[in-house]
Amino acid sequence: MRIAIAVIGFFTVMIGPWWIPLICMVLLCIRWSAPEAVALGLLMDFVWQGSMLASSWHTWPIFTLIGIALLWGFEPLRRRFLF
C-alpha cells in the first residue's frame, strides 16, 4: 500500500493535478514515518518551481516545507496509535 501511494504520488507530480501528490503526502504521513512524502514535496518544488535566486514567496519551497511539517506533525499521532 505504501509503495502504491508513493508511486502514484511520484507519477502525478509530473502528469497529474498538483493536489494528488499532496493527498499522497498526507496519506503516507498519517500511517507511516515516510521520507517518501518529503521526497515527493522536494520533487514537486524542483520540477515546478522557478529558480530560488529571486526572493519572493513564490520561490519558497512550499511542498517541501509541507512534507517536513506533515512528517513531524503526524509523529505524535503515529507514536500514540501505531506500532
Add this chain to the structure above:
Amino acid sequence: MNSYRRNNSRAGLLSGQSGRLITITIIVVLVFLADLASGGKVRDISQGAAGSISGTSALAFNAIKHSGIFSTRARLAAHNQELQAEVERYREQDSAYQALKAENDQLTLMAHLAQDNTGTTTAIVSSFRSSPYGTFLVGAGAQEGIKHDSIVLTDLGFVVGRVTDVSTHTSLVTQLLSPGRSVDALIGKDPATFTGTGGGNARAQVPRDIEVKVGDIVTSGAVGGRRIGIVGKVESESADAYSTVYIRLPQNVSAMRFVFVLSSAQ
C-alpha cells in the same frame, strides 16, 4: 486486521524515530544546498525528466484516446458491430484531421508571429494543472537557444509568461498571471495593478470614473508594452468607489499546444 492499536510507549520526542526524522530533514536541506551550489543542476535534471515523462504520457494518452478502445466497447451493445466499426473509423479519421488542422492553424499563427519577432516556436510538454506555482514546461532549452527571462507569447501574440529556468532541452515558464502574482498594466491609457488568479486570468480594482469596457486590450510595461489580456468582465456597485475589472487571455491556456519564446527579455 486493525493496525491502529494503542501504543502506550512514553518514549521522548528525541529518541529512535525522531532521530530518523531529523536525519530526513537534514538530507532535504543538504539537497537544496547542493542544488544551489551546483547552479540548479538538481532542478535541471528533475525538470528534464518531468518534461520527458509528461510529453511521453501525453502522446500515449492521445494515442489511446484516438484509438477508440473505450468508446467502441460502450457502443457495441446498442449498435451493429460492422456499421459501428465503420463509423468509428470515420470518426477517428475526422478526429485526426481536426487535431492536425488545429495544430496547423496554430503553427500558421506562430509563423506570422515569427515574421515580426525573433524567437523559437516550441511545444508545451506539461499540463497547466500539474503545477501549483502557475508554471509549465516547454520542449526547448538552452540547446535550442532559449534564454532565461525571455518573454513567452501565445499564438495570438499575447504574453503568457517568462522563462524562469532553462535546462538542456526543456524550460520552465512562469505565467505572468499566475495565482497571487501582481503585474502593473494599462487598460487603454489608464493604469491598474492586476493580481493573477491562474489560467491566464487576473483582476484589478480601478476607480469608477475610469471608463472600461469588455474587450479592451490590456498591456504591460513589465513585458515591453506587449498585450497581456483583454477585459472579460467589469463589475461595479453603485455604492462602491471602485470597479472590479477581470481580464483573461483570449484563448484557453489549457488548450494551447505551442508557444512562441522571444529571444530577448523585451
